[in-house]
Amino acid sequence: MTSPITPAAREQAVDALFAAARIIPVITITDLDEALPLARRLVAEGMSVLEITLRSDVAIEAIARIAAEVPKAIVGAGTVLTPAQLDAVTRAGARFAIAPGATPAVYNMGDAASIPLLPGVATASELMLGLERGYTRFKLFPAVPAGGVGLLKAFAGPFAQARFCPTGGITEATAKDFLQLPNVMGVGGSWMLGASKS
Numbered sequence: 001m002t003s004p005i006t007p008a009a010r011e012q013a014v015d016a017l018f019a020a021a022r023i024i025p026v027i028t029i030t031d032l033d034e035a036l037p038l039a040r041r042l043v044a045e046g047m048s049v050l051e052i053t054l055r056s057d058v059a060i061e062a063i064a065r066i067a068a069e070v071p072k073a074i075v076g077a078g079t080v081l082t083p084a085q086l087d088a089v090t091r092a093g094a095r096f097a098i099a100p101g102a103t104p105a106v107y108n109m110g111d112a113a114s115i116p117l118l119p120g121v122a123t124a125s126e127l128m129l130g131l132e133r134g135y136t137r138f139k140l141f142p143a144v145p146a147g148g149v150g151l152l153k154a155f156a157g158p159f160a161q162a163r164f165c166p167t168g169g170i171t172e173a174t175a176k177d178f179l180q181l182p183n184v185m186g187v188g189g190s191w192m193l194g195a196s197k198s
Contacts, residue, residue, distance in 0.1 A: 002090075002114035007134045013116040014137040017074060017096060018165070018185035021049040023175065026078060026167060026188045028055045035062040039070045042192070051098060051188060053078040054085055060092050067093025078188075080117070083109040090115055098165075098188075100141050102126060107133045118165065122146040127159055136161050137185065144169025149177050156183045 005013065025047055029035050035058075039050055050073055052063050059077070066075045076096035077089035086097055086109050095115060099106050102119035107130070110117035120139040121127045123146075130138055140146060143166030147154075152164060166178050167188030178187050
């Protein structure tokens, strides 16, 4: 069995992801035949970090195919809710996992994981719990409904050690507003995919 990633290594791994690409396509694949062409197109366009959400029956197989056949892609899994899902995506070749929220069970599975897990937060209290659990990198979700740029600016003062990947409601036009914030590592979105894949 693979050893769990340490908190320091988890933070370094997440930072490396966003050093590779500050815009992460959030992808729901329903047709497995679309997985490789889409991944290759996004990588060619400079978006090498790909989040495949577990919102379809073919998601795990899509992760496996991209991991095996698109070597320049850094593929991870989104909408990871359970330890069984985290184990499955890790076995499929995912390099990271993202949860839309964070419960004690989510933190427990992140602590036991061999790949970095990015937990989701939307409030100061949720963020404080994550920091107590030794996490400093988070998904802000749903970013725009939760407060968007204003919320992230407010978080910067009391939570200076935290960094975020806001996702949810961000568009191509508004992404730059988030990316200018010092506590934002990168953003997740689906505007680059077309309606059929987002």
